[in-house]
Amino acid sequence: MTDLKKFEEVTISSEKIFQGKIISLQVDQVRLPNGSVASREIVKHPGAVAVIPLLGDKMIVVEQYRKPLERSQVEIPAGKLDSGEEPLKAALRELEEETGYRTEQIRLVSSFSTSPGFADEIIHLYLAEELVKGTANPDEDEFLDCEAITLEQAQQYIQEGRISDAKTIMAVYAWQLYRLTGRI
Amino acid sequence: MTDLKKFEEVTISSEKIFQGKIISLQVDQVRLPNGSVASREIVKHPGAVAVIPLLGDKMIVVEQYRKPLERSQVEIPAGKLDSGEEPLKAALRELEEETGYRTEQIRLVSSFSTSPGFADEIIHLYLAEELVKGTANPDEDEFLDCEAITLEQAQQYIQEGRISDAKTIMAVYAWQLYRLTGRI
Numbered sequence: 001m002t003d004l005k006k007f008e009e010v011t012i013s014s015e016k017i018f019q020g021k022i023i024s025l026q027v028d029q030v031r032l033p034n035g036s037v038a039s040r041e042i043v044k045h046p047g048a049v050a051v052i053p054l055l056g057d058k059m060i061v062v063e064q065y066r067k068p069l070e071r072s073q074v075e076i077p078a079g080k081l082d083s084g085e086e087p088l089k090a091a092l093r094e095l096e097e098e099t100g101y102r103t104e105q106i107r108l109v110s111s112f113s114t115s116p117g118f119a120d121e122i123i124h125l126y127l128a129e130e131l132v133k134g135t136a137n138p139d140e141d142e143f144l145d146c147e148a149i150t151l152e153q154a155q156q157y158i159q160e161g162r163i164s165d166a167k168t169i170m171a172v173y174a175w176q177l178y179r180l181t182g183r184i
Numbered sequence: 185m186t187d188l189k190k191f192e193e194v195t196i197s198s199e200k201i202f203q204g205k206i207i208s209l210q211v212d213q214v215r216l217p218n219g220s221v222a223s224r225e226i227v228k229h230p231g232a233v234a235v236i237p238l239l240g241d242k243m244i245v246v247e248q249y250r251k252p253l254e255r256s257q258v259e260i261p262a263g264k265l266d267s268g269e270e271p272l273k274a275a276l277r278e279l280e281e282e283t284g285y286r287t288e289q290i291r292l293v294s295s296f297s298t299s300p301g302f303a304d305e306i307i308h309l310y311l312a313e314e315l316v317k318g319t320a321n322p323d324e325d326e327f328l329d330c331e332a333i334t335l336e337q338a339q340q341y342i343q344e345g346r347i348s349d350a351k352t353i354m355a356v357y358a359w360q361l362y363r364l365t366g367r368i
Contacts, residue, residue: 006256007249007327018201018209020225023302025202025209030251033327040251041204043227045302065191066300067214067224072190073300080301110342114299116250116257116349117264118207118229121299123350143191143217158294165300166307166350173357180364 007033009040022046022080023119045121049091050078052109052171053101053128058148059175060099060131061168065143074147074157075168078123087111087124095128099146100136105129109174109184114166123167127174127184151176191217193224206230206264207303229305233275234262236293236355237285237312242332243359244283244315245352249327258331258341259352262307271295271308279312283330284320289313293358293368298350307351311358311368335360 009030018025024044032038053060053076065072079094081087088106096102106128114121138144149157154172157163163172178184193214202209208228216222237244237260249256263278265271272290280286290312298305322328333341338356341347347356362368 004255005249006247006329008256009249009251020211021223023225023227025227027204028251032325036325038325039205041207042252043207043209043302045299048301063190065189065193066297067193067212068226068302068304069297069300071188072192073297075300110353111348112353113250113253113257113349115229115303115305116253116259117232118227118252119299119303120252141216141220141222145190164295165297166354169294169296170350170354170357173354173361176361177357177364180361 009038012037041118043115043119043121045119046083047081047087047122047124048078049081049087049094049124049126050076050167050171051091051095051106051126051128052076052175053095053099053103053131054175055101055131055148058150059154059171060101060146060148061154061163062098063145063147073165074162075165076171078167088126091124091126091128096134097137097139098142098144100134101128101131102134103128103131112170125167125171127178151179193222196221225302227299227303227305229303230267231265231271231306231308232262233265233271233278233308233310234260234351234355235275235279235290235310235312236260236359237279237283237287237315238359239285239315239332242334243338243355244285244330244332245338245347246282247329247331257349258346259349260355262351272310275308275310275312280318281321281323282326282328284318285312285315286318287312287315296354309351309354311362335363
């Protein structure tokens with residue numbers, strides 16, 4: 001049995017610093033295993049979904065501006081969970097809103113934390129196949145372009161820095177492994 | 185030529201909310217491509233390094249408590265950049281501090297953003313081979329166990345949730361691709 005509490009840092013106090021529309025921030029004082037006290041800056045996030053949408057020998061990606069990076073980026077379709085929303089439902093919603101595609105052929109690849117040192121964000125990553133074209137319908141404050149790219153183009157985009165986020169690089173690796181082994 | 189400013193969100197104003205020891209938080213008001221105004225909650229982070237340390241048919245990983253997730257996690261060695269520190273130097277430093285291993289055989293796999301929607305954190309991911317045993321020397325407030333695991337164990341850890349962060353899952357995919365194709 002795995003000990004998920006190994007080296008546990010017990011909360012002594014927690015100060016709420018900020019409550020935003022998407023994230024919140026708190027600073028916890030914790031007791032370390034040696035008894036000393038340390039502070040932990042923690043960003044709370046509602047969680048997100050992302051989808052690897054495969055269409056024949058291509059993957060559907062979206063290009064959008066990422067303010068924290070101050071540049072536009074090519075990424076797999078993704079978005080925050082709405083309050084109480086089931087991740088699979090959110091994945092199908094984001095896929096259709098951002099790309100116009102629907103599917104009944106979708107499964108979870110993994111659920112991972114993006115920045116376990118300072119944030120609790122979890123992304124649920126899905127593989128979607130057998131895509132059927134519908135109509136894209138981005139949120140009104142969402143500006144994005146949609147494109148279908150080959151594995152070679154995806155690798156080129158990584159080289160060029162047009163693809164540079166963890167979930168999309170992970171998706172490209174997973175796609176390549178799926179091609180090579182038939183499994184993700 | 186790639187247009188890195190496509191759909192640019194121009195800053196109207198920026199409010200500093202918090203300056204911590206590791207992260208800071210600001211809220212920017214931005215003008216969207218359609219002229220309307222939106223707010224962006226942005227976490228600033230100094231950047232980090234992570235290392236895929238391969239020793240024969242095993243990878244060296246560390247187990248530590250992750251307060252934002254409230255559980256201990258198995259991850260590849262990683263750490264924040266010190267102020268002004270060159271990423272390669274930081275990667276060699278973290279590798280030795282956390283695992284005791286040194287190497288002269290190290291190269292960059294990719295530099296990726298962990299959460300481009302709300303944070304500017306970049307992780308520089310390195311592949312380290314030809315490891316030479318020295319002495320581990322974690323920071324004084326760092327409590328961790330070090331372990332060498334096979335690819336099959338790593339995949340098992342992902343199934344069990346003991347490995348669940350983006351950089352380590354990416355590392356396992358990259359390691360598997362390296363085995364299959366001789367390249368990362």
